[in-house]
Amino acid sequence: MTTSVDPHADTAPAPRVSPDARRGGLKAAERRFGLLLLVPALTAFGVVVLFPFLEALWLSFYEYTIAMSEPEWTGISNFVDVLTDEAVIGSFVSTLIFVGAATVFSILLGLGWALILNHPFRGRSALRGLSLMPWVMPAIVAAFIWGWIFNSRYGLLNAVAMEFGFIDYPQAYLSTPGGAMAAVVIAKVWLSVPLFMAFFIAGLQSMDREQVEAARVDGAGNWHVLMHHVLPHLRPVIMVTVVLGMIGNLQHFDTIWALTGGGPVRATTVLSIEVYRRAFEQWDIGMAAAVGVVWVATILPPAYFYLRQLMARTE
Amino acid sequence: MLDLSSTQAKIGFGITALLIGFFIFFPVYWLIISAFKTNEELYRVVPTFWPQTWSLEHFRYALTDGGLLLQLGNTLFVSLGSALINTTMAVYAGYSFAKYRYIGRRPVMLFMLSAQMFPFGLLLITIYPMFTGWGLLDTRGGLMISYIVFALPVATYMLYSYFSQVPNELIEAARADGASDLRILHTIVLPVSIAPIVTVLLYSFMWSWNDLLYSLTLIVSEDKRTVGPGILLTYLNDSHSDWGGAMAASILASIPVIVAFMGLQRFFIEGVTAGAVK
Numbered sequence A: 001m002t003t004s005v006d007p008h009a010d011t012a013p014a015p016r017v018s019p020d021a022r023r024g025g026l027k028a029a030e031r032r033f034g035l036l037l038l039v040p041a042l043t044a045f046g047v048v049v050l051f052p053f054l055e056a057l058w059l060s061f062y063e064y065t066i067a068m069s070e071p072e073w074t075g076i077s078n079f080v081d082v083l084t085d086e087a088v089i090g091s092f093v094s095t096l097i098f099v100g101a102a103t104v105f106s107i108l109l110g111l112g113w114a115l116i117l118n119h120p121f122r123g124r125s126a127l128r129g130l131s132l133m134p135w136v137m138p139a140i141v142a143a144f145i146w147g148w149i150f151n152s153r154y155g156l157l158n159a160v161a162m163e164f165g166f167i168d169y170p171q172a173y174l175s176t177p178g179g180a181m182a183a184v185v186i187a188k189v190w191l192s193v194p195l196f197m198a199f200f201i202a203g204l205q206s207m208d209r210e211q212v213e214a215a216r217v218d219g220a221g222n223w224h225v226l227m228h229h230v231l232p233h234l235r236p237v238i239m240v241t242v243v244l245g246m247i248g249n250l251q252h253f254d255t256i257w258a259l260t261g262g263g264p265v266r267a268t269t270v271l272s273i274e275v276y277r278r279a280f281e282q283w284d285i286g287m288a289a290a291v292g293v294v295w296v297a298t299i300l301p302p303a304y305f306y307l308r309q310l311m312a313r314t315e
Numbered sequence B: 001m002l003d004l005s006s007t008q009a010k011i012g013f014g015i016t017a018l019l020i021g022f023f024i025f026f027p028v029y030w031l032i033i034s035a036f037k038t039n040e041e042l043y044r045v046v047p048t049f050w051p052q053t054w055s056l057e058h059f060r061y062a063l064t065d066g067g068l069l070l071q072l073g074n075t076l077f078v079s080l081g082s083a084l085i086n087t088t089m090a091v092y093a094g095y096s097f098a099k100y101r102y103i104g105r106r107p108v109m110l111f112m113l114s115a116q117m118f119p120f121g122l123l124l125i126t127i128y129p130m131f132t133g134w135g136l137l138d139t140r141g142g143l144m145i146s147y148i149v150f151a152l153p154v155a156t157y158m159l160y161s162y163f164s165q166v167p168n169e170l171i172e173a174a175r176a177d178g179a180s181d182l183r184i185l186h187t188i189v190l191p192v193s194i195a196p197i198v199t200v201l202l203y204s205f206m207w208s209w210n211d212l213l214y215s216l217t218l219i220v221s222e223d224k225r226t227v228g229p230g231i232l233l234t235y236l237n238d239s240h241s242d243w244g245g246a247m248a249a250s251i252l253a254s255i256p257v258i259v260a261f262m263g264l265q266r267f268f269i270e271g272v273t274a275g276a277v278k
Helices: A019-059 A077-084 A086-118 A124-131 A139-149 A156-163 A177-205 A209-217 A222-251 A254-259 A271-280 A285-312 B007-036 B057-063 B068-099 B105-117 B120-134 B140-146 B148-165 B168-176 B181-210 B213-218 B227-235 B243-274
Strands: none
Touching: A019 A285, A019 B068, A019 B105, A019 B120, A019 B140, A019 B148, A019 B181, A077 A086, A077 A285, A086 A124, A086 A177, A086 A222, A086 A271, A086 A285, A086 B007, A124 A177, A139 A156, A139 A177, A139 A254, A139 B007, A139 B227, A139 B243, A177 A222, A177 A254, A177 B007, A209 A222, A222 A271, A222 A285, A254 A271, A254 B213, A271 A285, A271 B120, A271 B213, A285 B105, A285 B120, B007 B057, B007 B243, B057 B068, B057 B243, B068 B105, B068 B140, B068 B148, B068 B181, B068 B227, B068 B243, B105 B148, B120 B140, B120 B148, B120 B213, B140 B148, B140 B213, B148 B181, B168 B181, B181 B243, B213 B227, B227 B243
């Protein structure tokens, strides 16, 4: 800390604190202040993230159902169940289909829409703003809209399909496994396209126009420009959207729950629904935690990639 | 970027634009006109694409018997509260990461950013008994606290990015004048950071407003319910489905976030994509 002045020194009063020590003292005080600023956020994280996660991790090694007053240690038996239970394996398959389809289509449509809105025309910025609406609205609203369109008796899809003669009588799309999965994917894609569009528009704005012009002079067509200039330039943005899309879709609960509740039977029971049902419908806490821990493991690879990228840009 | 001088290119561009535009906007149109149709018109096998009679019956029902006003009030209270808590914490944490150097800064930052990756459903398993023990279950205050996890990581990163660009000279000059660090943050840095702070406030607000999972689980009483579970349980439950009411309530529940968003759209998009696109 600060140096004290020797009272017996009979020289002219030295500065009470040397400039160097003073700076060191200030630095230490600054550091302390910097750490102090973190306390509220870190406490909150401890309470709503870290502690619940560690406790869930701990519970995943216990059997703990509504019939028991205390959790009972069972070792890795929950995990053995998770990896052998057909229902859980089914959830993994559903999750894979949902996440794969929703991510791919959101990115394709987001990219397409960004390319269109990158082209100058009147009313473009208003259209960009309006395009974000599906993303801003509550996810449950998306579930309602698409649930109504897919409705088995009065739904628009049935009316249109019958009008064009594709079907003879109304179909209960949400009651078939394939139809229900298609519906939740479509609703989620509809929700995500705006966000991905925003990412791609931001990426397109940093493109080197002169390079494209030069290629044009050399006779490159739209397809060539797209494949050899636009897509390579957008590569980092595409990576980020793939990763963010995967994380978001792996986490997603709201629309699926509101639209199908995970059904019919288990057709759209992705991991988020599986964990929720086990925990808050069957009150089988140990198994719910074990499925959840495996779920975390599926999120880890994209999360690691994303965080590494994010941290690489911070000093 | 695209050359639309050839007819072929024009047609391709036009068709793609129409298809994607239709996919994005038609459902919104359908939501709006369905909400204004009478029940008689709504439940027809061959639907009308423009209401024959514009009716407010679904909106009237939503605001009276549907209990939407109460749910909107609850949501507003919880969302505003959690947005304020979140933003305050994100300001301090983001400023700390941007302007102070100490051991463990980067690991702590990484930890905070990773918090967003934990599946919320898993955390809920243990938050539920924890809140029960603390008397926070079925309280709006508890819900407010639980919402911290949604937006704080991104909010902190957004503010961190912004504060990093605030010139150090500004801070050093104030320090030389003898201002304390806290005073510097409050009277010098914050006034030049209004735009990013409002963006973060709105971002947090939006996450809380749009939540279904947490409020569905952590709120039990009907009078404390927020709009997400509120409209789900009121209009589409096991015993009946009232699609007109669901549509009208959806519109009313979306208006606050859309209005807030429109005013701040530009900052918002810059802020949200800033972390990923550069």
